[in-house]
Amino acid sequence: MTVVFEKTKGLTDVETHYCPGCTHGVIHRLVGEALEELGLLDEAIGVAPVGCSVFAYNYFNCDMQQAAHGRAPAVATGIKRVRPENFVFTYQGDGDLASIGTAEIVHAAHRGEKISTVFVNNAIYGMTGGQMAPTTLIGQKATTAPAGRTVEHSGRPIKMSELLATIDGAVFVERVAVNTPANIRKAKRAIKKCFEVQIEGKGFGIVEVLSTCPTNWGLTAPEAMKWLEKNMIPYYPLGNFRTPEEVE
Amino acid sequence: MVVFAPADVQELVDLMMEGFDIADQYRNPVMIAGDGMIGQMMEPVEFKTPVKREIGEKDWATAGTKGKRRPNIINSLYIDPESLEAHNIQLQAKYKRMEETEVRVESSNLDEFKKINKDCKGILTVEMNSGQMIDDVKIAVEGKFPVSFYGRMGGMIPEPDAIIEEVKKIYGGEI
Numbered sequence: 187m188t189v190v191f192e193k194t195k196g197l198t199d200v201e202t203h204y205c206p207g208c209t210h211g212v213i214h215r216l217v218g219e220a221l222e223e224l225g226l227l228d229e230a231i232g233v234a235p236v237g238c239s240v241f242a243y244n245y246f247n248c249d250m251q252q253a254a255h256g257r258a259p260a261v262a263t264g265i266k267r268v269r270p271e272n273f274v275f276t277y278q279g280d281g282d283l284a285s286i287g288t289a290e291i292v293h294a295a296h297r298g299e300k301i302s303t304v305f306v307n308n309a310i311y312g313m314t315g316g317q318m319a320p321t322t323l324i325g326q327k328a329t330t331a332p333a334g335r336t337v338e339h340s341g342r343p344i345k346m347s348e349l350l351a352t353i354d355g356a357v358f359v360e361r362v363a364v365n366t367p368a369n370i371r372k373a374k375r376a377i378k379k380c381f382e383v384q385i386e387g388k389g390f391g392i393v394e395v396l397s398t399c400p401t402n403w404g405l406t407a408p409e410a411m412k413w414l415e416k417n418m419i420p421y422y423p424l425g426n427f428r429t430p431e432e433v434e
Numbered sequence: 435m436v437v438f439a440p441a442d443v444q445e446l447v448d449l450m451m452e453g454f455d456i457a458d459q460y461r462n463p464v465m466i467a468g469d470g471m472i473g474q475m476m477e478p479v480e481f482k483t484p485v486k487r488e489i490g491e492k493d494w495a496t497a498g499t500k501g502k503r504r505p506n507i508i509n510s511l512y513i514d515p516e517s518l519e520a521h522n523i524q525l526q527a528k529y530k531r532m533e534e535t536e537v538r539v540e541s542s543n544l545d546e547f548k549k550i551n552k553d554c555k556g557i558l559t560v561e562m563n564s565g566q567m568i569d570d571v572k573i574a575v576e577g578k579f580p581v582s583f584y585g586r587m588g589g590m591i592p593e594p595d596a597i598i599e600e601v602k603k604i605y606g607g608e609i
Contacts, residue, residue: 198505227499227501228498228499228500228501229498229500230498231496231497231498234509240511243507243509244507246505247505248498248499248505249496249497249498249499249505249506249507250496250505250506250507250508250509251496251507251508251509252507252508252509252510252511265496269497269498272497272498273498
């Protein structure tokens with residue numbers, strides 16, 4: 187029998203705790219595959235966030251640390267500076283990276299830390315029960331914005347990729363989504379490219395992945411994919427915002 | 435936690451050097467409890483060679499598996515109560531080891547304190563705050579004598595005359 191598909195060695199056999207329909211599973215697989223295909227598993231040290239993906243340390247098949255909320259880039263900075271020969275990455279959600287951890291991600295990028303960040307943006311606080319995040323869209327309902335987010339009260343959603351692309355130390359910035367097979371393939375290419383930037387010692391790299399949260403959006407999994415496409419992509423346009431060539 | 439309270443700048447330097455090794459040895463925070471006085475003091479100090487400690491092999495470290503071992507995970511999150519209890523038991527054993535090995539204090543006039551007899555009318559606690567240590571003094575006295583308090587705040591230093599006035603009040607039965 188011919189093997190046409192098998193699970194990546196980049197993930198452990200631990201059963202994940204993610205809700206049905208959540209795209210963290212897809213993104214984990216892409217990161218695991220990228221680590222495996224680039225031969226990084228033996229050298230990789232990952233830093234898990236606080237939030238839905240806090241248990242990422244049980245799922246990636248490499249050395250892992252878990253940081254305080256939002257501080258993954260600071261912890262990764264310490265690891266990379268002590269062990270520059272290792273590959274160091276953070277895996278963070280939007281509540282972690284774009285709210286309490288804004289200072290850490292901005293300054294890690296500004297210092298040009300040679301680390302890679304996978305930033306999973308599902309426009310809401312998932313683990314804590316669907317509260318409004320800085321990334322929550324205008325009009326989107328959340329438990330702390332039952333009538334929907336308004337500009338007057340909360341300002342507009344923060345666009346982290348655009349923000350980080352203004353920083354010289356961030357040499358690779360790309361936003362992708364995992365709502366269609368084509369977009370999943372593009373997301374994997376971006377994650378691999380981002381990791382290669384670190385291997386080549388060029389500076390900080392981040393891939394923002396637009397993700398779904400059917401549970402807290404109150405939608406079925408297929409509806410959530412459609413909602414992402416209809417609402418998130420127009421506000422958070424996909425594409426590359428920075429490559430090392432542009433920086434040079 | 436290991437907490438060091440240096441008495442002068444030389445001790446501050448010595449304990450700081452040792453503090454790093456102790457933190458490394460036990461994988462535990464070490465606190466140097468300085469104060470405003472030490473923080474602003476200037477003294478000549480000697481940088482001594484720290485005593486070497488047996489830190490042990492760091493087989494727990496995340497340095498990349500090199501394909502030779504299972505992944506190491508560094509975290510402080512234990513959702514399963516059974517594993518959290520096991521972790522706590524391990525921590526308590528470590529704290530006991532730290533207490534047995536690292537405690538060092540210098541005492542002064544403690545024997546005099548033991549000589550206090552039943553004629554004592556009370557004990558005055560003098561502090562530069564609103565009374566942080568008064569409960570500890572009461573616990574130490576075990577209810578044998580009344581404990582009263584005199585404190586200044588904001589960095590104001592209690593003057594000898596003011597303390598004597600407080601003592602007179604105790605002696606005169608005013609407090």
